[in-house]
Amino acid sequence: MAQVSILGAGSWGLALATVLLDNQHQVNIWEFDHAAAARLAQLREEPDKLPGIKMPSSVSITSDLNEAVANAEYLLLAVPAQVMRSVAQQVAATGCSAGALVLLAKGIEVRSQKRMSEVIIEVLGQESGARVCSVSGPSHAEEVARFQPTSVVAAGSDLQTVEAVQQLLSTGSFRVYSSNDLIGVELGGALKNIIAVAAGILHGLELGDNTMGALLTRGLAEISRLGCSLGAQAETFAGLSGLGDLVTTAASRHSRNRYVGERIGRGEKLAEILKSMKMVAEGVETTRAAVKLAERCDVEMPITEQVHEVLFNDKPPLEAISDLMSRELKREVYS
Numbered sequence: 001m002a003q004v005s006i007l008g009a010g011s012w013g014l015a016l017a018t019v020l021l022d023n024q025h026q027v028n029i030w031e032f033d034h035a036a037a038a039r040l041a042q043l044r045e046e047p048d049k050l051p052g053i054k055m056p057s058s059v060s061i062t063s064d065l066n067e068a069v070a071n072a073e074y075l076l077l078a079v080p081a082q083v084m085r086s087v088a089q090q091v092a093a094t095g096c097s098a099g100a101l102v103l104l105a106k107g108i109e110v111r112s113q114k115r116m117s118e119v120i121i122e123v124l125g126q127e128s129g130a131r132v133c134s135v136s137g138p139s140h141a142e143e144v145a146r147f148q149p150t151s152v153v154a155a156g157s158d159l160q161t162v163e164a165v166q167q168l169l170s171t172g173s174f175r176v177y178s179s180n181d182l183i184g185v186e187l188g189g190a191l192k193n194i195i196a197v198a199a200g201i202l203h204g205l206e207l208g209d210n211t212m213g214a215l216l217t218r219g220l221a222e223i224s225r226l227g228c229s230l231g232a233q234a235e236t237f238a239g240l241s242g243l244g245d246l247v248t249t250a251a252s253r254h255s256r257n258r259y260v261g262e263r264i265g266r267g268e269k270l271a272e273i274l275k276s277m278k279m280v281a282e283g284v285e286t287t288r289a290a291v292k293l294a295e296r297c298d299v300e301m302p303i304t305e306q307v308h309e310v311l312f313n314d315k316p317p318l319e320a321i322s323d324l325m326s327r328e329l330k331r332e333v334y335s
Contacts, residue, residue, distance in 0.1 A: 001025055002168060005072035005098070007087060009040055009061070010279060011049040012104055013078030015141035017059060022147070022171045028060040030068035032087075037063035048278045053145045069096040074168060077120075080280040081107025081190070084116055088123040100161050100168075102154075103134045106189035106245075107282040108289035113296065115186040117156075130158040133165045134182055136189035137240035138248035140255070147173040153240045154178055155185035177240065184236030187227040191304075192246040193257045193283030194290055195219035198307050199250035200258035201317050204265020211321075212250075215303065220246055221333070222301040226290070229297045257283035270311050287311055302327060 002025045006013045009031035017027050031037035040046055041061040044054045055061065062068050069075060069091065075098035079087045084105055101124075103116045114122070117132045137152030144150050154169070154176050156162040166176045179185055195215065202211050223246070224237040236242055249255045260281045263273045274284065291308045294301040306324055309315035 002073045003071050004028070004074045004076060004168070005030065005069050006076045006078055007065075007068065007091070008078035008080075008104075009036065009046065010078060010080075011046070011141035011145075013076070014046060014050045014053060014055065015139075015145040016076060016078065016104065016169070017055060018053060018145045018147075019169055019171055019174045021056065021059070022173075023168070025168070026058070028062070028068050028072070029055070030065055031061065031063055032065075034063040037061055050141060050145055065090055066094050069094050069098070072096060072098045074098055074100045074102060074165070076102045076104060077116075078104040081105040081109060081116060081282055082285050085109065085119050085123060088120050092124055099131060100133055100165055101128065101131050102165055103132065103186075105282070106136060106193060107286045108187075108190050108293065110285050110289045110292075113289050113293040115183070115190070117182055117186060130156075131161055132156055132182075133161050134186050134189070135165065135169070135176070136185050136245060138244040140248070140252060142254050144174060147171075149173050149175075151175040151177065151240055151244075153185055155180065155182045155241075157182060179236065179239075179241075181233045181236045183230055184227050184232030185241040187230065187232055188223060188237055188239075188242040189245055190282070190286050191223040191226065191290060192219075192242070192249055193281070194287045194304050194307055195223070195246055196249040196255055196257035197261040197264075197281070197283045197287070197311070198303055200255070200261020200263075201265040201307075201310065202261075203258070204262040205317060207321075216246060216250055219303050222299075222303055226294055226297060226299045226301060229299050256281040260284060264310060265317055269314075284311060 004025050005028045007030045020027050121129050133156035135154045139150050139152050154165045162178045166178050170176045287308050290304050306320040
């Protein structure tokens with residue numbers, strides 16, 4: 001039995017708690033908001049984020065970070081991408097010496113265009129790199145928490161750490177594969193959220209299967225193109241953290257990114273949509289980061305660019321689609 005601390009009491013953090021409990025591990029959950037932590041500790045449930053899933057009394061829930069990470073052997077960071085740096089800084093101040101740092105956010109930091117592992121290593125130091133592992137793949141919290149069969153991939157630079165995380169999380173309903181392609185796994189998980197926003201826009205516009213098939217195929221091509229330019233392995237994008245997560249997120253009613261896109265497609269404004277949501281749609285801010293990253297790497301990402309224009313410059317979605325369809329004709333390539 002391992003001592004595991006989960007930082008972040010959103011739907012994904014709570015879902016992973018159920019996986020860990022299924023493996024008989026001791027779980028501590030940290031919620032930064034004191035009132036929210038107290039409510040969760042009392043109700044043992046988060047009805048706005050993961051209704052119907054109860055945390056047993058054996059799970060410690062606290063807003064005290066020092067208490068949460070004390071004696072942790074594994075630290076699971078289930079906080080949104082744009083606050084990962086500040087949470088890492090707080091973790092550093094605690095002196096936590098967990099053997100593995102498991103990153104669960106699927107996003108890219110806007111201000112630096114860094115992946116989550118890069119953010120963590122920058123804050124905690126180069127020596128923390130061997131302890132970093134990213135878990136990604138088609139894994140909606142709503143289904144994981146109800147023990148519906150799910151497969152993900154754990155990736156890191158240190159095989160021993162990756163295999164330890166693989167063993168920690170694997171259950172009869174949650175299968176974890178291993179990978180050494182940390183760059184590809186992180187970028188696949190982050191960038192597919194942008195394409196999921198686009199998929200939602202198509203759904204909101206009531207466009208058909210042909211359009212969706214084209215979006216997913218060409219979306220995956222530009223994800224792979226950027227990833228490979230940054231050192232990822234091309235085959236990673238055909239795997240769970242690439243194609244698997246892309247299809248699931250773009251098609252699912254559980255997807256917050258698709259939900260944002262649907263409402264955009266129906267004519268609503270981004271600010272209104274985000275104000276009404278209780279959870280974070282990572283694809284929105286990651287779109288900002290990806291456009292900057294693609295420019296820096298001199299990589300063409302036409303779909304991502306058009307999503308950016310729709311989200312942040314009020315470009316009509318149908319005009320964005322028209323601009324994509326009227327681009328110069330090209331040979332089909334994937335890198």
